[in-house]
Amino acid sequence: MKDNKNHKIIELEHVVVKLAGDSGDGMQLSGSQFSDTTAIEGHDLATFPDYPSEIRAPQGTVAGVSGFQLHFGHINVETPGDLADVLIALNPAALKVNLKWVKPGAIIIIDVDSFEQKDFLKAGFDANPLEDGTLDGHKVIKAPITSLSMTTCLELGLDPKSSERTKNQFALGMLYYMFNKDIDTGANFLEEKFAKKPIVAEANKAVLHAGYHFAETLEEFDITYRIKPHPEMKGRYRNITGNTAAAWGLMAAAEKAGLELFLGSYPITPATEILQELSHRKHLGVKTLQAEDEIAGINSAIGAAFAGKLAATSTSGPGLALKSEAIGLAVITELPLVIIDVQRGGPSTGLPTKPEQGDLMQAIFGRNGESPVVVMAASTPANCFDYAFMAAKIAVEHMVPVILLTDGYLANGSELWKVPKMADLPVITPRLVKDNDQNYKPYLRDPETLARTWAVPGQEGLRHRIGGLEKEDIIGTVSHDPLNHQKMVELRQEKVYKVANSIPELELFGEPAGDLLVVGWGGTYGHLVSAVKDLQTEGHSISLAHFNYIYPFPRNTEEILKRFNKIVVCELNNGQFIYWLRAQFPQYKYLTYHKIQGLPFLINELKEKFTEILKEH
């Protein structure tokens, strides 16, 4: 690796790296590039991009800082990590924003070319943070990143503007050196990424190498680091984001069910990638409609469901609000429909790029009339695949709309995912009817699940009409009969409760009884399980019950709740799941730990809270 007698390589278990710069500096690209490399070398990993909602906020300001955090290791990695071991700050604003998110003694790589007085003043520093002791206690590596990148590119004849945009690769080259990573893997990524712009690919590759060789010359890098591959990871893996996983889960369900997939959707942060991914999958029979608004998105999906497709719509909180009326239509027409809500900070436009779990009540209750739907939540980026698959399976087998909650943290975060085989996935049996079935009635139900059957336009001998008006039980004609209405409301409710018979029981992480039960749901799993695991290792009596199925609850929920002395409900909102638990199981006392800052939990803050609760009598 290096002809330096002083060179020493230190083995690490796991490392958290944060790349930060201006939102136009390519931090997301270089972050994905480095993640791919660590994945290919067999590390477990989790990533979290952190970017502003403005596409290019004013350059050099804290509002415009874009970041990408990567946690990779030889051990199991459950979260992107609380604090970074290594920070790359391409400008003072990136340093300003991220300084509070690095560990004491962290390595901070600085682009000195961007630390002129006007730059650090713009970022809100009163004095040059490189000189006034701000960075004391950290290992600071100052590199002329912009100028060396420019020099490298200009030699290749690239224009100055494009040249400057390669500086993320210089910083990345230094990282490849620092962690003894194969730089060819990084170069291959660039070749694929810029396949249509060979000059840009060449320049970026040259700068990546320049950064690598620059690091080689630095005394500070006499010590470099190595992380061994994860020992238990066997088989085929890929790095996947929650949004891609959700899109693929729907596609896998369609294939398994023998149906074509239709997505009617409208672009909205942070859900847009689901629509984007599926619009590229025409070759697998996927049809997408980029509708004129959220309302048309879901209504077109309802039309497609009526016509026999596996129909879905994807959105975020504000879009879910607009879709409320149509979800009610899917409830009363009892059509299968998957609604994916990638939650973000609210209310209203709120914090579009930040994660929050504020839509739970909206998902459970947010419609007119008695309008129950199945509500479930994914809990890691990769299991967005499994829960999108299950949402579709439940929808077509129970003839019911299903809301799947994910969030911006899962959607944009990524982790390694063991690639499943289609043959190993559960069977999906849509409730389709044969042509000319003499017994067909639109609202005739399966006695076990109460699901009606699914006859679709074009089928012979099954012409029927459905819609938003209340229907007569079994025969499905319009009915305003009072007793029939009550019966239909109860049937639709009971049908949702009966889904509990088709979902797995709640699994506990830890002992089945004890002092403290930590309860969570959705995207907080990684942080909760990490905190609980640490405290278990320290000898505490603490277990985690993490919910993926929320409405209805798993059958054994009460069995689990009753075996603990204390229960603490943790969520990224003002206390919504706790409200739902109290309504369903009022006999227990629930403590709460919630946070509503547009940020994930920190493992350390959770541990502190749990320790405090365990100490109290």
Next chain:
Amino acid sequence: MTTEESNQVYPLTKEDFKSPGPVKWCAGCGDYAILASVQSVLVELGGRKEDVVFVSGIGCSSRFPYYINTYGFHGLHGRGAAIATGIKIANPKLQVWHITGDGDSMAIGGNHFIHTIRRNIDLNIIIFNNRIYGLTKGQYSPTSPRGQVTKTSPEGVIENPFTPGELVMGSQGTFFARAVDTDPKMMKEVLKAAALHKGTSVVEILQNCVIFNNQIHAAITNKETKDDHQIYLEADKPMIFGKNRDKGLMYKNNKLRVVTIGQEGITEDDLLVHDPVNPDNMIQYSLVRMGLPEFPMAMGVIRSCDCNDPYDVLLERQMEEAKRTSKIRNMDDLMNSGNVLDL
């Protein structure tokens, strides 16, 4: 027509589309005549009756799907166009009709209306325009004329009304026709033309609400005045109207004019000849805008242009091309493609 099972050819009759239950519009409502015309047209069009779907929004007219024996979907207020779009994309073989009213399509569903037309998906949209909200019992609608006194405009409407055809033209619509509910022959002609057009077809039917807006179209539809107040446009024919067939339309100084044949030396040869297929909709747009008292109302197929392939055809073409060229044939292929890591 053939059935999948027997492959026997059998003709459709009106009986095939007869209402499956009681029809509950008010006695004397214009909707009855429209329903009868649609049923006749479906018989004439032939095809499998199972391939016909009626979709609607909310309003009196939107009860239509319950009154015709086809697959039917009674949707949400204003959203019928979006539901119909999903059905047509899901299965392009279906013949999809969307029934709507002036409130449903021009107010709450205005956005879906214009975007459906812009997208040019192969739907047949019928707007029952009675210029009033009927189901909520008599409030003004987006097509109510200025000055009209209704339950929500006690001193008269102070808004400008929409002309549905103008929205169609402004949305780059490829088909627009107009008819009156008192003329079954005219309705059948335009409805059939709408069904045969590939792309979004919009048919506006001037429909009488006998309860809340009775006689709103009387000046256009009355026996005594209709010949002078309507002009029935037919492709490639000069634009002549009037009880005595002596009036016509000319296009002069960039505007339409009503002229009398035989006066000022005007002959039939000087009149505009109707050109509904012309991609340039300038004249068609002027025809749509005509109204009493200066002009007769234009009836018939005003625009029918095959200027571009409908959305559903283009989408199917993209789907086929993608399937033909991709090596990834199923989910196993996809999940094992690209950046995978074998440990």
